[in-house]
Amino acid sequence: MSTELNETQTEAAQSPAELGGATTVGETDERTRAEWVDHEFDGDAKIAVEDLNVYYGDDHALTDISMEIPEGSVTALIGPSGCGKSTFLRCLNRMNDRIGSARIEGSVRIDGEEVYRDRADLVELRKRVGMVFQQPNPFPKSIRDNVSYGPRKHGDLDTTFLSRLLGRDDVDEEASLVEEALEQAALWEEVNDRLDDNALGLSGGQQQRLCIARCLATDPDVILMDEPASALDPIATAKIEDLIEELAEEYTVVVVTHNMQQAARVSDQTAVFLTGGELVEYGDTDQIFENPESQRVEDYVTGKFG
Numbered sequence: 001m002s003t004e005l006n007e008t009q010t011e012a013a014q015s016p017a018e019l020g021g022a023t024t025v026g027e028t029d030e031r032t033r034a035e036w037v038d039h040e041f042d043g044d045a046k047i048a049v050e051d052l053n054v055y056y057g058d059d060h061a062l063t064d065i066s067m068e069i070p071e072g073s074v075t076a077l078i079g080p081s082g083c084g085k086s087t088f089l090r091c092l093n094r095m096n097d098r099i100g101s102a103r104i105e106g107s108v109r110i111d112g113e114e115v116y117r118d119r120a121d122l123v124e125l126r127k128r129v130g131m132v133f134q135q136p137n138p139f140p141k142s143i144r145d146n147v148s149y150g151p152r153k154h155g156d157l158d159t160t161f162l163s164r165l166l167g168r169d170d171v172d173e174e175a176s177l178v179e180e181a182l183e184q185a186a187l188w189e190e191v192n193d194r195l196d197d198n199a200l201g202l203s204g205g206q207q208q209r210l211c212i213a214r215c216l217a218t219d220p221d222v223i224l225m226d227e228p229a230s231a232l233d234p235i236a237t238a239k240i241e242d243l244i245e246e247l248a249e250e251y252t253v254v255v256v257t258h259n260m261q262q263a264a265r266v267s268d269q270t271a272v273f274l275t276g277g278e279l280v281e282y283g284d285t286d287q288i289f290e291n292p293e294s295q296r297v298e299d300y301v302t303g304k305f306g
Helices: 003-012 085-091 122-128 143-153 161-165 171-184 204-216 234-247 260-266 285-290 295-301
Strands: 045-056 059-070 074-078 102-110 129-132 222-226 252-256 269-274 278-284
Touching (some): 045 085, 045 252, 059 085, 059 252, 059 269, 059 278, 074 085, 085 222, 122 129, 129 204, 143 171, 143 204, 171 204, 204 222, 234 252, 234 260, 260 285, 269 295, 285 295
Parallel strands (some): 074 269, 129 222, 222 252
Antiparallel strands (some): 045 059, 045 102, 269 278
């Protein structure tokens, strides 16, 4: 991350109120320091964000965000409601492009490739950077069709009637892909004997794991999760948390959560967003929760506001 950029941000840092609105109730004013967000780690950065600003009309939703996310890890994004966590997450695969009032400035690079370059292939980007939403959203199709939908849509599988007639179908490949994705999502043992059942008949926790399997079926590099367990019961939540830790062995995972205990359990590093869409502190999860540099972050993680 650019030291020069961070020094500029520090010199220009304002109190939360000056950054675009009143502070959250109970939040103190504090000058943000560059070293609080300059997280150092071994290995390569999978995602590099530099000077990212997001506006929804006149609302400045994210302010000068610069951070690097290491490959093969879990990064938690925490902070009170309205601080820009989900907005940041959606920037990583350009989901904010679907919002007419959104304007994005700055740079997001994945494996060194600029996400916001002209004529970027958004279909390919969202294949590489998959997303799992807060509410499970399976298609009203069979469990099998939910998992294989992405590969068929991208042309990686051909299971059409014509291909079957010509003896060129990918039915065996589909069966293998569906099994592998459901295994990775820790769902195969629960559904392997009813793959043709409608996915809407699954429980909430099973539906969310099916959505994760659907994401995995397109062979992504990065998995974005926007509060993936907030609508689930404690047992289903525990399964999702176990799954997140397992996925980090093969993928780079970025997860938004309001549950700080969950962030502490599943993540390797944590980024804390506060008032004004400001990234206040970013570092190893243990350090963020046990010995934060920022007084505002300490107040937030100890429950004094938010």
